[in-house]
Amino acid sequence: MKTLYVTRTAPNPRKALILLASKGIDVDDMDDINVVDIDFAANEQMSDAFTQMNPMQTVPVLTLDDGTVLNDSQAVCEYLDRVYGERSVMGNDVVQRAQVCSMRRIAEFEVLYNLMLAFQHSHPSKAQRVEQVPEFVTPSINRAIKALSYFEKALDGHEYLVGEQLSFADIVLYLGLDFGKILKVNPNEQGENLARFYQMMNERFNIKKTAKPTKNCS
Numbered sequence: 001m002k003t004l005y006v007t008r009t010a011p012n013p014r015k016a017l018i019l020l021a022s023k024g025i026d027v028d029d030m031d032d033i034n035v036v037d038i039d040f041a042a043n044e045q046m047s048d049a050f051t052q053m054n055p056m057q058t059v060p061v062l063t064l065d066d067g068t069v070l071n072d073s074q075a076v077c078e079y080l081d082r083v084y085g086e087r088s089v090m091g092n093d094v095v096q097r098a099q100v101c102s103m104r105r106i107a108e109f110e111v112l113y114n115l116m117l118a119f120q121h122s123h124p125s126k127a128q129r130v131e132q133v134p135e136f137v138t139p140s141i142n143r144a145i146k147a148l149s150y151f152e153k154a155l156d157g158h159e160y161l162v163g164e165q166l167s168f169a170d171i172v173l174y175l176g177l178d179f180g181k182i183l184k185v186n187p188n189e190q191g192e193n194l195a196r197f198y199q200m201m202n203e204r205f206n207i208k209k210t211a212k213p214t215k216n217c218s
């Protein structure tokens with residue numbers, strides 16, 4: 001049995017959950033993947049057992065039947081994309097794959113990661129994890145907002161970032177926009193194309209859609 005370790009509210013594990021959802025797969029209904037929810041509030045990612053498996057103390061992690069440990073969201077998503085579902089969200093041909101890769105990396109490094117850094121340098125819950133530099137917060141948020149203007153233009157006249165179908169680049173951009181809300185970056189105020197894109201993606205992939213199923217007590 002494979003095991004997928006996630007925290008369902010955090011952007012990097014959400015990539016894996018949304019990727020599967022975009023293929024019509026409910027992670028909690030998979031026959032060969034067991035899902036383990038890691039509680040950040042209880043610092044479960046710092047436990048000895050988890051640290052032994054992933055010394056980076058981050059989620060997502062996917063462990064395979066032969067004991068292989070994939071401890072990075074890109075690796076986990078590449079694996080899930082190839083093994084499950086019919087259509088790849090990483091691109092259907094060589095050029096599309098390259099385009100998805102390019103858009104995904106810009107969304108990741110310029111938008112999502114700058115916002116994550118701003119969060120890590122400002123939120124009390126992360127004080128244990130990083131040496132917080134408050135001066136870093138505003139420039140990081142501003143850098144993310146500046147990069148969003150690139151995507152506002154890219155989405156002009158287009159539903160998705162690459163081609164006519166949803167790709168992994170869209171998923172990462174959506175997660176950047178959604179995470180920005182924590183830092184008071186309103187996804188609906190970054191341009192009309194981004195607002196439309198955010199609403200479309202949020203309808204399909206908001207946090208509730210991939211939430212932990214509640215136990216049936218009957």
Ligand SMILES: N[C@@H](CCC(=O)N[C@@H](CS)C(=O)NCC(=O)O)C(=O)O
Pocket residue numbers: 010011012013045057058059060071072073074126129
């Ligand atoms: N490069 C890693 C980064 C993963 C990462 O930073 N995950 C965050 C959640 S989005 C985490 O696990 N943080 C643990 C913590 O803040 O203690 C990846 O993309 O998988």
